[in-house]
Amino acid sequence: MIVLDSVDKVFNSGKANQVHAVNNVSLTVADGEFLVIVGSNGSGKSSLLNLVAGSVLPGRGTISINNTDVTRLNDYDRSKWIARVFQNPLSGTAPDLSIIDNFRLAALRTSAKGFSVGVTTAFKNSIREKIATLGMGLENKTGQLMGTLSGGQRQALTLLMSVTDICKVLLLDEPAAALDPRSADIVMKTADNIIRDFKLTSILITHNLKDAYNYGNRIIQMSEGCIIKDIKGENKTQLTQNEIFTWFS
Ligand SMILES: Nc1ncnc2c1ncn2[C@@H]1O[C@H](COP(=O)(O)OP(=O)(O)OP(=O)(O)O)[C@@H](O)[C@H]1O
Numbered sequence: 001m002i003v004l005d006s007v008d009k010v011f012n013s014g015k016a017n018q019v020h021a022v023n024n025v026s027l028t029v030a031d032g033e034f035l036v037i038v039g040s041n042g043s044g045k046s047s048l049l050n051l052v053a054g055s056v057l058p059g060r061g062t063i064s065i066n067n068t069d070v071t072r073l074n075d076y077d078r079s080k081w082i083a084r085v086f087q088n089p090l091s092g093t094a095p096d097l098s099i100i101d102n103f104r105l106a107a108l109r110t111s112a113k114g115f116s117v118g119v120t121t122a123f124k125n126s127i128r129e130k131i132a133t134l135g136m137g138l139e140n141k142t143g144q145l146m147g148t149l150s151g152g153q154r155q156a157l158t159l160l161m162s163v164t165d166i167c168k169v170l171l172l173d174e175p176a177a178a179l180d181p182r183s184a185d186i187v188m189k190t191a192d193n194i195i196r197d198f199k200l201t202s203i204l205i206t207h208n209l210k211d212a213y214n215y216g217n218r219i220i221q222m223s224e225g226c227i228i229k230d231i232k233g234e235n236k237t238q239l240t241q242n243e244i245f246t247w248f249s
Pocket of ligand 1: 021
């Protein structure tokens, strides 16, 4: 569960270019909830996600994840519980390492200090099995350099790598925005499957009407740093694409 209590973030405080990016927001994202955030450019969506991830710290308010107050923890200290996928497919993986070595690095991120993850046959097989679930045929190419893959392939692998057994929260910052429609579709479906399989608490930022309609069991709209609409559960399923469309204009 993610709880934001009266969270406020002002950039460039006291200067001519001061921006109230997140304005006294209180929000509880329940365990297993998949929250979609929409809103116009500059409405505060990424700032809100950055506050949850810890890459930005709030000026006021508190943030807790699974009943632990993380308000003053930096992003590195939260990263065990939080997986994050960005818009840029290049940002989540190491291009000069093979697929299998990228998975090995990801496994090391969440393992205890001093613990090493060797590329054993068992490890390789478990990664191949995971990759096969994507249906992209990449399970037989685990020795290939990550940098030689397409954006969609990298983004799908990033999703698989970022989620571990102890990960509880998945933050998706327009993960499919830079991809062609087919790859975007695969990445979004992969994300949805992972969220269900791992029972993750998730937040998706999107400018894509169809994704906002198809995914998630709750949708909020942000404007000028505030949440101005919040629709959940049964009420979200009853929303039409046309209704959501009006939120984008
Ligand atoms: N690090 C920063 N320093 C100064 N201003 C910032 C910073 N990050 C965000 N802002 C400002 O805060 C406001 C909210 O930005 P944010 O990126 O959260 O919006 P957004 O809804 O994610 O926009 P977009 O849809 O364009 O990505 C904007 O006016 C932006 O310029």
